[in-house]
Amino acid sequence: MTQTRRLSILLMALIIGGTMAGAEEQKKCSADAKECARTIREMLAGQKYLGVELINSKKGIAVKAVMPQSPAEYARLRAGDIVMILEGHDISTLQVREIKQYIEDAKKRGRVMMITRRNGIITRMDIRFAVMQQAQIDKIVAAHMKESHSRQDQH
Numbered sequence: 635m636t637q638t639r640r641l642s643i644l645l646m647a648l649i650i651g652g653t654m655a656g657a658e659e660q661k662k663c664s665a666d667a668k669e670c671a672r673t674i675r676e677m678l679a680g681q682k683y684l685g686v687e688l689i690n691s692k693k694g695i696a697v698k699a700v701m702p703q704s705p706a707e708y709a710r711l712r713a714g715d716i717v718m719i720l721e722g723h724d725i726s727t728l729q730v731r732e733i734k735q736y737i738e739d740a741k742k743r744g745r746v747m748m749i750t751r752r753n754g755i756i757t758r759m760d761i762r763f764a765v766m767q768q769a770q771i772d773k774i775v776a777a778h779m780k781e782s783h784s785r786q787d788q789h
């Protein structure tokens with residue numbers, strides 16, 4: 635249960651929006667590496683995702699990273715972009731953890747509307763969630779193994 639919760643925090647961070655707490659959790663993963671890889675695969679199979687990681691910044695909620703070949707990349711989101719409006723809500727003074735519900739609602743609809751700012755240029759985006767492909771899942775598992783499981787774990 636605890637492990638599932640920790641993984642779920644980690645995966646939320648990977649898929650839609652990371653927090654500093656999420657990043658810390660990721661480093662602490664002490665589960666058996668094989669078991670952990672299997673759990674991640676089970677949780678990600680058929681998951682809808684955008685492929686964007688969000689963080690709190692001085693300017694508001696910002697894009698920290700965009701996964702290659704993800705809906706976020708195809709929508710031309712880039713690291714450093716500020717997300718001002720999400721699903722019609724002004725999120726300029728909110729923190730990432732406060733917008734989880736908006737993202738969940740968008741996920742149910744299958745698409746998310748956001749207005750972003752980059753170097754003073756405002757862009758409206760309507761991004762469709764995609765189902766995660768096997769290659770994408772492989773990359774996430776590999777990245778997690780590298781990040782959170784020391785060599786001693788990988789017998």
Ligand SMILES: [Zn+2]
Nearest residue numbers: 663665670782
């Ligand atoms: Zn793990």
